[in-house]
Amino acid sequence: MVLLSGKAISTLKQIYMIWRWGGQAVSVAALSENLKHEVEALKHSEHKYIHLDDSVLYAILASRKAIEQAGWGNDSTFGINIGSSRGATGLFENNHSEFISTGKTNVHTSPATTLGNISSWVAHDLNSSGPDISHSITCSTSLHAILNGIAWLNAGMADKFLAGGSEAPLTPFTIAQMKAMKIYSSGGDEYPNRAGDLSKTKNTLVLGEGAGITCIEVGKAENALAYISGYGYATELLSHGVSLSAEAECLQKSMKMAIGDTPLHEIDAIVMHAPGTIKGDNAEFTAIQKIFGANLPQLTTNKWKTGHTFGTSGILSVELGVLMLQHQTFIGLPFSGEPHTKPASLKKILVNAVGFGGNAVSLLITK
Structure with a gap:
């Protein structure tokens, strides 16, 4: 039996939901001031972090909190699988815009926008020596990360696994993609996203962003969440x-x-x-x-x-x-x-x- 251990589901939820309302972007629930400060502080804590996408920064912060709460701080052998549907969306769009206008891009573009960027930077930040894996299986990505962790644990190839997902898709091009499919909410309702409402007569998808990380082990433990x-x-x-x-x-x-x-x-x-x-x-x-x-x-x-x-x-x-x-x-x-x-x-x-x-x-x- 696999357990979700030690208060170890740590979420950094941007929940900065945007939809088009009269041509304007409307904020429903922005990142708290404390978390904004944490993201900015992390970004400027080391020179190399300045070049990271928000999806990576979210994953690092959530992972730090998860292993702290799970009591994994003294163990560096755990595996990591943090996936993302879109990866470094914001950075990719900005760098591509720069390339279109100048014909050039900066030296950090490629390493900072690869999908493996997320788990690799988390492993670096946590000084983990175990395997680190990134993948994209669209919206089921983070649950596939848990499946991967379970497979490694059951195979005896790891004793602990950090698993989850991170996403920062609140960018113009990503929202435009959703609108092109005619699935995005037009707003004008107390609940712009009526997920689970089977009586709705229009599509109401609204994007959010954030990271969710859990620590998984095999067996039973007193500090298991579930x-x-x-x-x-x-x-x-x-x-x-x-x-x-x-x-x-x-x-x-x-x-x-x-x-x-x-x-x-x-x-x-x-x-x-x-x-x-x-x-x-x-x-x-x-x-x-x-x-x-x-x-x-x-x-x-x-x-x-x-x-x-x-x-x-x-x-x-x-x-x-x-x-x-x-x-x-x-x-x-x-x-x-x-x-x-x-x-x-x-x-x-x-x-x-x-x-x-x-x-x-x-x-x-x-x-």
């Missing part, structure tokens, strides 16, 4: 690059694998991926119905609050599940229009993530 008692993964055949089948077949398979022999009635809640799009939210709900029938667990998501943080989103969903287990409180959607039936207790929560390319991951976390 246990990963099941995990599943699947990829479905696609008709085009961003499609998800109407019944989200990949999520059906990943949920079945994660649930395993656990009786369905023992699943108390599901933290949905639910990006806030009509097709995406409804496909996932249909997949859940296919698995659970009429006896659905409580369903929720956090993207109405955090925005969609791409590769970080899965680990932030795990955080929500862990918090609900810790506090024995189901956190529902504010706009569902129906009172939430609170389970007598929360013991088992399923967490979903799925990204472009039909790559789904499900984790069953238990108290």
Whole structure:
């Protein structure tokens, strides 16, 4: 059994959600002043950090907090897998703009914008001697990072693994990409992202950014936050690059694998991926119905609050599940229009993530 150890899900959530409202960018919930100061202080703490993208700085800060809380400070042998859907988006866009206007770019452009940049800099910052891995599997990236960590642990190739995701996609070109697909929120609502609202008549995806890191080990420990008692993964055949089948077949398979022999009635809640799009939210709900029938667990998501943080989103969903287990409180959607039936207790929560390319991951976390 894999555990999420020692108060070790550390999140640095920019939650600076932007959408177009009258042609202006509107801030919903900006990074706190303390965290802004921490990011700036880190950026100027060493000359070489000045050239790093926010996605790397977020990952470093969140990783520092995670190993401190987990008590890993004196151990340098842990592995690292921190992924990102987009990587150094801000730096890449700025450097490309400079190249278009001048025909030149600076010497730091290539090393500072590679995807492996994130885990490598975290390993450097933490003085880790274990393996460091970066990858992109779009919006299921951070849960795939946990899967990778579990694989290394189960293979006996590592005793501890730092896993998660980091994303800083609040850039003009990235937002333009979402708008081109006609999935971005137009605002004008108390909740511009109505993730999980199956009655919505328009797409309401809103971007957020941040990092989420967790420390995982094998076995049981007194300081464990929760246990990963099941995990599943699947990829479905696609008709085009961003499609998800109407019944989200990949999520059906990943949920079945994660649930395993656990009786369905023992699943108390599901933290949905639910990006806030009509097709995406409804496909996932249909997949859940296919698995659970009429006896659905409580369903929720956090993207109405955090925005969609791409590769970080899965680990932030795990955080929500862990918090609900810790506090024995189901956190529902504010706009569902129906009172939430609170389970007598929360013991088992399923967490979903799925990204472009039909790559789904499900984790069953238990108290």
